[in-house]
Amino acid sequence: MNNLLLLFFFLLGLIFGSFFNVAGLRIPLKHPFVNDRSACPQCGHLLSWHELIPFLSYIMQRGKCRHCGKAISFMYPAVELATGLLFAISYVMLGLNAEFLTALLLMAMLMILFVSDIVYMVIPNNILLFFLPLFILMRIVVPLEPWWSSVVGALAGVGLLALIILISQGGMGAGDMKLFGVLGIVLGLKKTLLTFFLATIIGAVVGILLLSFKVIHRKQAVPFGPYIVLAAVIAYFYGDSLADWYVAILNKSG
Numbered sequence: 001m002n003n004l005l006l007l008f009f010f011l012l013g014l015i016f017g018s019f020f021n022v023a024g025l026r027i028p029l030k031h032p033f034v035n036d037r038s039a040c041p042q043c044g045h046l047l048s049w050h051e052l053i054p055f056l057s058y059i060m061q062r063g064k065c066r067h068c069g070k071a072i073s074f075m076y077p078a079v080e081l082a083t084g085l086l087f088a089i090s091y092v093m094l095g096l097n098a099e100f101l102t103a104l105l106l107m108a109m110l111m112i113l114f115v116s117d118i119v120y121m122v123i124p125n126n127i128l129l130f131f132l133p134l135f136i137l138m139r140i141v142v143p144l145e146p147w148w149s150s151v152v153g154a155l156a157g158v159g160l161l162a163l164i165i166l167i168s169q170g171g172m173g174a175g176d177m178k179l180f181g182v183l184g185i186v187l188g189l190k191k192t193l194l195t196f197f198l199a200t201i202i203g204a205v206v207g208i209l210l211l212s213f214k215v216i217h218r219k220q221a222v223p224f225g226p227y228i229v230l231a232a233v234i235a236y237f238y239g240d241s242l243a244d245w246y247v248a249i250l251n252k253s254g
């Protein structure tokens with residue numbers, strides 16, 4: 001591991017993170033996001049270069065628009081910082097190889113979906129369809145062990161979510177189901193099931209907290225995507241250690 005490269009990938013993540021914010025916000029609206037400068041959503045003030053530095057601008061402006069003084073959503077710097085950290089973690093965990101590229105692609109898709117699901121409660125098909133062929137290609141270049149774990153993972157992910165949607169009627173949608181299909185290819189069977197398990201637990205805990213602090217009310221629909229995103233990141237990086245730990249506990253108690 002090289003410290004200079006670590007810093008480089010962290011900074012690269014901050015920059016890509018601000019692009020993922022824009023992509024997640026605009027792709028569901030079908031806005032063209034090339035040649036379109038960013039503006040304050042409150043007052044329309046066009047942002048100059050020093051107001052568009054990932055993460056730093058938010059800190060220096062204390063989270064407010066320099067023009068109208070309205071608060072800038074905390075989501076922007078949070079997504080930028082998270083992407084920076086995830087790019088850095090990917091480098092630390094994997095080093096420079098083909099799987100590192102898979103990791104960066106996975107983080108990219110997850111961050112874009114995180115933004116669009118939180119803001120619009122949709123997981124857009126065109127984002128999934130953009131990443132799907134890339135993941136299939138990456139799993140041909142760097143197959144899982146065994147290789148068919150990708151195929152079974154995708155089928156199990158879609159099947160499990162279809163079953164949940166049928167039983168629960170609401171909560172999870174078709175977008176979540178398609179996302180699990182794509183995740184299955186990258187993660188394989190074991191980590192896809194772990195992602196589902198973790199997302200359900202995180203969703204339940206966060207849901208209870210949001211209800212008890214009255215951030216949301218009982219009938220309110222809450223996007224499930226952000227929990228899947230968090231769970232998929234944990235499963236991708238720590239899935240093997242979590243499974244070992246679980247088996248060790250079973251062995252001790254048995």
Ligand SMILES: [Zn+2]
Nearest residue numbers: 040043065068
């Ligand atoms: Zn403004």
